[in-house]
Amino acid sequence: MATEVKTQPVLEVRSLRKRFGAVQALDGVSFSVHAGEIVALVGDNGAGKSTTIKMIAGVEQPDEGEILFEGQPVRLTSPAVAEKYGIQTVYQDLALCDNLDIVSNLFLGRELRRSVIPGLVRVIDRNEMERRAIPVLNELGIRLPPLHTQVASLSGGQRQTVAVARSVLWGSKLVMLDEPTAALGVVQQRAVLELIQRLAASGRAVLVISHNMSDVFKIANRIVVLRLGRTVATFDREQVTPEQVVAAITGASAQEEVTS
Known part of the structure; x- marks a missing residue:
């Protein structure tokens, strides 16, 4: 696991707040993610994890607070x-298309084209897409069936790998993953977790949402706990136990705001 981090974070969110009608979805979310670091964002259902990710992804905008990149x-x-x-x-x-093959999913919405009749006819350049995809897959040690294989025939772990590879292909500095091992078998879970660790080792910042405490403690450098739309704790994974994290998630910890 990569543990060396830079002083300036790739991502920093400060006091994010968001209201949907009468519902206060976020009420002060703050944390950071550095290059080469895996941060796990944990919390019970309704804690604000998904809304936070949507803010960073540009799907929703905060009512208050700021995002620094x-x-x-x-x-x-x-x-x-x-x-x-x-x-x-x-x-x-x-967000994969089952009826398309691997390379088509990797370039979904960003297909490369070449001219057949200059100025008139352009067709998808599959050879060039494969040529560009292979070095990215090799960089992260990603093993997949031939790139012309339909995604519908892939296992859950392979599908997750295609989605991660697509994020890397487009020059990512920060990769956010929502429940990356949900509904996967033990072997597939291990493969995906190893891929996430390689993402961080390659120098990218990684933010993972997970309810799986075992996964969190296998890969995370730091753990950020949200509860009722607020950041209530930030832990160094090596200095905390799963029981302490669960206590922060449920509100059972005596100290409301914790940083360790």
């Missing part, structure tokens, strides 16, 4: 803007 305040007004900064999100549904 590489030390500079940014306004992430859309997913396209977030992607331009190098923020990639792998949602739980993976």
